Amino acid sequence: MAARGLRLGRLLVIGVPMGWLLLFFLAPFLIDFKISLSEVRLAIPPYAPLLEWADGKLVAMHLQLTNYRYLFTDSLYVSAYGYSLQVAAVSTLLCLLLGYPMALGIARAEPARRNLLLMLVILPFWTSFLLRVYAWMGLLRNNGLINNFLLWAGVIDTPIQMMQTDFAVYLGIVYSYLPFMILPLYTNLEKHDGTLLEAAADLGAKPLAAFLRVTLPLSVPGILAGALLVFIPVVGEYVIPTLLGRPDQLMIGRVLSDEFFANRDWPVASAVAMMMLVLLVVPIVAFQRLQNNAAHAR
Amino acid sequence: MPISSRALAVSALALLLAACGGKKSETTPAPAAEEPVVNVYNWSDYIDTTVLEDFTKETGIKVNYDVFDSNELLQTKLLSGKSGYDVVVPSGSFLEKQIQAGVFQKLDKSKLPNLANIDPAIQTATAKHDPGNEHAVTYFWGTSGVGYNIDKVKAAMPNAPVDSFAMFYDPKVIANFKKCGVTILDAPDEVVATVLLYLGREPMSEKAEDLAAVEKVLLSIRPFVREIKSSGYLDDLANGEICVALGWSGDVGQGKSRAEEAGKGVKLQYNIPKEGAIQFFDMLAVPADAPHVGNAHKFIDFMLRKDVAVKNTNFVTFASPNAAARDAINPEITGDPSIYPTPEVAAKLSPNLARSQEYTRELTRVWTRFKTGK
Numbered sequence: 001m002a003a004r005g006l007r008l009g010r011l012l013v014i015g016v017p018m019g020w021l022l023l024f025f026l027a028p029f030l031i032d033f034k035i036s037l038s039e040v041r042l043a044i045p046p047y048a049p050l051l052e053w054a055d056g057k058l059v060a061m062h063l064q065l066t067n068y069r070y071l072f073t074d075s076l077y078v079s080a081y082g083y084s085l086q087v088a089a090v091s092t093l094l095c096l097l098l099g100y101p102m103a104l105g106i107a108r109a110e111p112a113r114r115n116l117l118l119m120l121v122i123l124p125f126w127t128s129f130l131l132r133v134y135a136w137m138g139l140l141r142n143n144g145l146i147n148n149f150l151l152w153a154g155v156i157d158t159p160i161q162m163m164q165t166d167f168a169v170y171l172g173i174v175y176s177y178l179p180f181m182i183l184p185l186y187t188n189l190e191k192h193d194g195t196l197l198e199a200a201a202d203l204g205a206k207p208l209a210a211f212l213r214v215t216l217p218l219s220v221p222g223i224l225a226g227a228l229l230v231f232i233p234v235v236g237e238y239v240i241p242t243l244l245g246r247p248d249q250l251m252i253g254r255v256l257s258d259e260f261f262a263n264r265d266w267p268v269a270s271a272v273a274m275m276m277l278v279l280l281v282v283p284i285v286a287f288q289r290l291q292n293n294a295a296h297a298r
Numbered sequence: 299m300p301i302s303s304r305a306l307a308v309s310a311l312a313l314l315l316a317a318c319g320g321k322k323s324e325t326t327p328a329p330a331a332e333e334p335v336v337n338v339y340n341w342s343d344y345i346d347t348t349v350l351e352d353f354t355k356e357t358g359i360k361v362n363y364d365v366f367d368s369n370e371l372l373q374t375k376l377l378s379g380k381s382g383y384d385v386v387v388p389s390g391s392f393l394e395k396q397i398q399a400g401v402f403q404k405l406d407k408s409k410l411p412n413l414a415n416i417d418p419a420i421q422t423a424t425a426k427h428d429p430g431n432e433h434a435v436t437y438f439w440g441t442s443g444v445g446y447n448i449d450k451v452k453a454a455m456p457n458a459p460v461d462s463f464a465m466f467y468d469p470k471v472i473a474n475f476k477k478c479g480v481t482i483l484d485a486p487d488e489v490v491a492t493v494l495l496y497l498g499r500e501p502m503s504e505k506a507e508d509l510a511a512v513e514k515v516l517l518s519i520r521p522f523v524r525e526i527k528s529s530g531y532l533d534d535l536a537n538g539e540i541c542v543a544l545g546w547s548g549d550v551g552q553g554k555s556r557a558e559e560a561g562k563g564v565k566l567q568y569n570i571p572k573e574g575a576i577q578f579f580d581m582l583a584v585p586a587d588a589p590h591v592g593n594a595h596k597f598i599d600f601m602l603r604k605d606v607a608v609k610n611t612n613f614v615t616f617a618s619p620n621a622a623a624r625d626a627i628n629p630e631i632t633g634d635p636s637i638y639p640t641p642e643v644a645a646k647l648s649p650n651l652a653r654s655q656e657y658t659r660e661l662t663r664v665w666t667r668f669k670t671g672k
Contacts, residue, residue, distance in 0.1 A: 074663070
């Protein structure tokens with residue numbers, strides 16, 4: 001009786017997230033995959049059905065792999081994927097370089113001050129993300145606050161072009177995603193046993209050596225979690241590069257929206273999305289293996 | 299406060315019942331019991347909102363009013379089906395495709411007595427999008443042309459051809475404005491048609507050689523264009539961030555007023571180019587699966603009423619198709635040839651017709667190459 005109750009409990013515990021994933025990940029994924037194999041047409045919805053039924057029998061099946069082939073016939077898609085990955089990788093690195101010292105600082109602060117510092121990290125979320133990006137536009141534009149101040153102070157005579165540059169994109173992304181790096185890093189660093197560092201010091205390690213040989217290796221899971229939380233959403237980022245970025249360098253999110261809205265081509269848009277998913281699955285699998293290896297090593 | 303919230307719920311229910319009862323007694327032969335609601339989806343800043351209050355006051359029908367800022371967005375909602383909207387306002391070239399896709403129902407003209415107010419010339423023009431004017435009525439119309447900052451353009455190029463598409467499509471001219479800033483509408487079909495007008499070719503041509511010629515022009519001017527966008531350029535013009543924009547006509551009236559609000563002494567002007575221009579019609583239509591068809595017709599008929607059209611036109615400063623209203627509209631608007639063009643200029647306007655799916659794909663490729671400069 002007790003064993004059965006336990007089994008039921010386990011089933012429930014696993015069942016809820018599984019059901020969630022089925023409903024909100026697998027089902028949309030399959031729908032998307034189906035659309036990516038169909039043909040565009042002028043109707044509601046704007047693609048042809050994959051299967052044709054007549055008298056309860058399957059009459060025809062129209063599978064179109066052309067949508068995927070199409071992605072390789074034009075250099076646009078490959079270059080957009082490449083640029084997205086580049087932006088995501090560089091932003092992740094920048095977030096790590098900025099976020100690690102901050103997370104470490106918060107974790108080593110007095111317990112009473114930690115909550116305040118954490119609050120400061122989370123505080124920007126109280127304002128809409130879109131509003132904050134617009135605020136950056138107000139700061140960076142040629143007629144904006146920064147340029148006007150520098151002009152007034154006599155540091156420059158012509159405004160510095162900051163909007164529509166890679167600089168603006170990286171600034172916007174790093175600013176927006178930094179908390180996603182800090183929070184998992186903090187959770188990891190905060191759990192470290194302080195006596196390990198004392199032991200290292202007793203055995204003659206300088207603070208830097210202790211950090212490199214004790215703290216850093218122990219924080220790898222936190223680094224990986226933070227890196228994924230930044231990397232994955234940045235690959236598909238649409239708003240920041242559209243508002244702050246160069247018009248001559250497209251990220252995949254923009255290409256996807258153009259296919260969907262401007263071309264009215266849902267099948268190709270779905271194919272672009274599927275390819276993006278493939279690109280993202282690779283780092284996730286790599287992460288899983290790293291974590292497994294780490295677990296085995298212990 | 300559980301008691302008061304329950305009391306609130308009860309009184310709300312009572313009000314609802316009263317409202318239903320009231321409606322029934324007003325319109326005795328209520329065809330089907332349609333709830334007194336109409337869901338409207340319109341362009342942003344495209345109505346005098348007091349008109350909505352007047353409509354509710356007169357008919358007892360509540361208006362759920364929602365806005366969009368691109369045809370592509372509206373189209374995506376409509377093509378997904380079951381949008382829930384009763385009245386939507388696509389532009390002609392999009393409406394044309396959407397009618398073919400079966401998105402709209404035919405209007406019941408017996409329920410639209412104010413249709414008589416519409417200028418027959420406009421009806422003839424829009425029949426190219428909607429044969430027989432069966433599915434839609436024009437709400438406003440306008441053109442795309444040269445919007446610019448008078449002082450900045452004069453400073454950058456004293457004898458600038460401000461009445462010509464050469465402002466954008468002649469590399470020698472547009473090069474002068476690179477520093478003060480140029481934006482182009484992010485409306486591929488419309489902009490490509492204006493390049494064809496500039497080249498003296500048929501604006502609705504789908505010939506490959508014409509598109510190639512357009513691409514050559516667009517790539518040659520790309521280094522001088524700061525941004526390609528359809529919204530936000532108004533504010534950029536108004537606060538001096540840019541000096542020239544390929545923009546939509548009526549937006550300039552709003553841009554002017556925003557420049558005045560900003561109080562920086564920015565003076566804006568809009569010109570219809572001498573080469574001609576692309577004319578767009580924004581049209582009121584009822585989706586085939588609209589939940590409140592009767593109310594949708596009442597709403598459209600209200601928009602076509604003379605006094606309502608006057609109020610709206612004075613607010614949005616686009617050209618109204620309402621012939622009956624014309625004399626009552628603010629003469630500053632009807633007298634502005636950039637909004638209400640002279641007959642000679644009007645003769646040179648061509649409608650933006652829908653293109654084939656194959657051509658749209660080619661066009662989008664060209665457009666993406668233009669945007670990316672590759």
